[in-house]
Amino acid sequence: MTGTARSDQPTAAALRWAEVLDLLAEVVPAGPAGVIIDGMDAHRGVVADRLATTLRAVGRSCVRLTDDAPPADRDGWRAGEVTVADGPHRRAEPPAGGWTVVVWLRTAPPVARAGADGAGGDRSGGAHVVVDLHDPGWPVIRHVDAALTDRDRWYLAESRAFFAARAATWDTKFGDDQPAYTAAVTEGGLPVGGTVLDVGCGTGRALPALRAAVGPTGTVIGLDVTPQMLAVARNPAVAAAAGLILADARRLPFAAAGLDAIFAAGLIMHLPDTDAGLRELARVTRPGGRLVLFHPSGRATLAARHGRALRSDEPLAEGPLRGSAGRTGWRLLRYDDPPHRFLAIAERG
Missing domain, CATH: 3.40.50.150 (Vaccinia Virus protein VP39)
Structure with a gap:
């Protein structure tokens, strides 16, 4: 041992992302399910990719639906699989089974557009899960529908994560x-x-x-x-x-x-x-x-x-x-x- 810090140790940001992705995977119901990652940010695709990887790691059969996906994947879900997609165009055209879980990535605030959809134009009001991504290195879950999981499962840890990152500069x-x-x-x-x-x-x-x-x-x-x-x-x-x-x-x-x-x-x-x-x-x-x-x-x-x-x-x-x-x-x-x-x-x- 030389006392030099190991470069392969996960960073605080990596651990934070792992916590959030694990919880997102946990709230996806058993059986066939459709998960859409939406939000006004380029991170949608990356988050969808990482969620699909996390779901597979916990034993869920998962299809990552992209614009380049084969028609068989785009047109329907296979029994027992989770389909993960991203983007507003996907959310606007749901598959026959609908989107089981809608995840909204809340990033830098857009200009409020009152009346556009009842949520200031950002459509987060219709999401089952809202993830604060103002700092892409420090995601924080800010809302989960009660039907998906008990609030006590996420509220305390996520509240602490939100304010811990802001305490020094508050x-x-x-x-x-x-x-x-x-x-x-x-x-x-x-x-x-x-x-x-x-x-x-x-x-x-x-x-x-x-x-x-x-x-x-x-x-x-x-x-x-x-x-x-x-x-x-x-x-x-x-x-x-x-x-x-x-x-x-x-x-x-x-x-x-x-x-x-x-x-x-x-x-x-x-x-x-x-x-x-x-x-x-x-x-x-x-x-x-x-x-x-x-x-x-x-x-x-x-x-x-x-x-x-x-x-x-x-x-x-x-x-x-x-x-x-x-x-x-x-x-x-x-x-x-x-x-x-x-x-x-x-x-x-």
Whole structure:
């Protein structure tokens, strides 16, 4: 042994791709199935090739359907086989059995085309699986239809992968949002001397404002599911005399009714089940306690940034959010969604 790193060791990017491809292969139902890889990106064919290879490696009989494929492959599926194709032209002309799994590669946001197909023109709204491919070396699964697999199978690992890759540069990219955090905390009306939890605290941008709100006798705790985010949050936490906890927002490590307030910036849109998430937040909050939901961009601004149309059925739209709050033990007191920020304040019933 010379101590020199072996060049044949898989890179972090290779391991990440292997994890994503293994999960994609896992969600393809047994028996004959058609999988289409779509998206506004040249990576469609490469991903389709690699998925076909992965399916064969796990023992699935697989046909890789290309424009050069023989007619027998193009015209139908053989018993027990998986057919993998790519491209919008294939998706627009499905085989007789239809496409069993539609995978959308979400890359650099296109210009939103509201009304083109109900999903900002990118057609991801009709996909069974959405893969974030803004960084081709670091794919992250952002959506899987519940009919294909249990959310717990992919949600936690993929959420961590998404934020881990962004933790080091998060504050550089979004550092000018700090005044908006402070304003949101101030408007939340948090109790002096109370115990407040910042769920999904990220790099800890809200911790100083939360400390100022509850005062020196209060308790401030930041919680996040991504270790890399908490590592960046360490210095702000020390300055704010706040504790940090690594945990899943869906399974909070707190007793019932033990908190006076919860602050959650950008959390709800990342939870796979809004009602279940709000219900867990309600469980740990005392009657009369506060919930402050915040984002430093309004919903319309955020949708435009991501190249999609704003929809009235989204979890943070006023109607759906008011309904979710009522079903899960909250009473929505305030709803504010101008372009420059989103703020909703609720009280525990």
